[in-house]
Amino acid sequence: DAGVIQSPRHEVTEMGQEVTLRCKPISGHNSLFWYRQTMMRGLELLIYFNNNVPIDDSGMPEDRFSAKMPNASFSTLKIQPSEPRDSAVYFCASSYRDRDTGELFFGEGSRLTVL
């Protein structure tokens, strides 16, 4: 079975440019999460969706960040304009909500470098 698929794996861009990260969750999962990994804060949750509806976006750092989930098989995380401090690895994860253990399945991540 295919796992969570993220693209691009690597993105290098210049400050001020728009960045779009993409995610395809595991088929049948109804919750999707965007995390960001940094040295200082570890894995921090940015936003999560349940049945394509954003439930909690309190982790989104600024208005420059936005996320959408137009259907059950696709989500995007957009940064506009990007800044050097946005450089990090961004992970998408999915789960089936009724699991009571909280286990998430992660993609391989998108490494973003903003120059």
Next chain:
Amino acid sequence: DQQVKQNSPSLSVQEGRISILNCDYTNSMFDYFLWYKKYPAEGPTFLISISSIKDKNEDGRFTVFLNKSAKHLSLHIVPSQPGDSAVYFCAAYYFGNEKLTFGTGTRLTIIP
């Protein structure tokens, strides 16, 4: 507000010995605790979990211990193998809130 804390950023252990990774938490509402393992250039993968109503869960070489009164959990790996070298994240979850809250991770290096 870091609700899940891993105070040791790194740990080195000799192959064959026991590795002990620690995690502290502040929120007494957590119902489940999970450990994830992460290799470079890969996403985190689930390793083992424990319910808040238990104090121990074992899976092969991996055992997680939970001390609720101290709000502390630990992951024991016995015996440690070179393939265990990775970053380990502690995470916590409570029913009704789908978010997994992660610690900052501990980089484990197994020395051959």
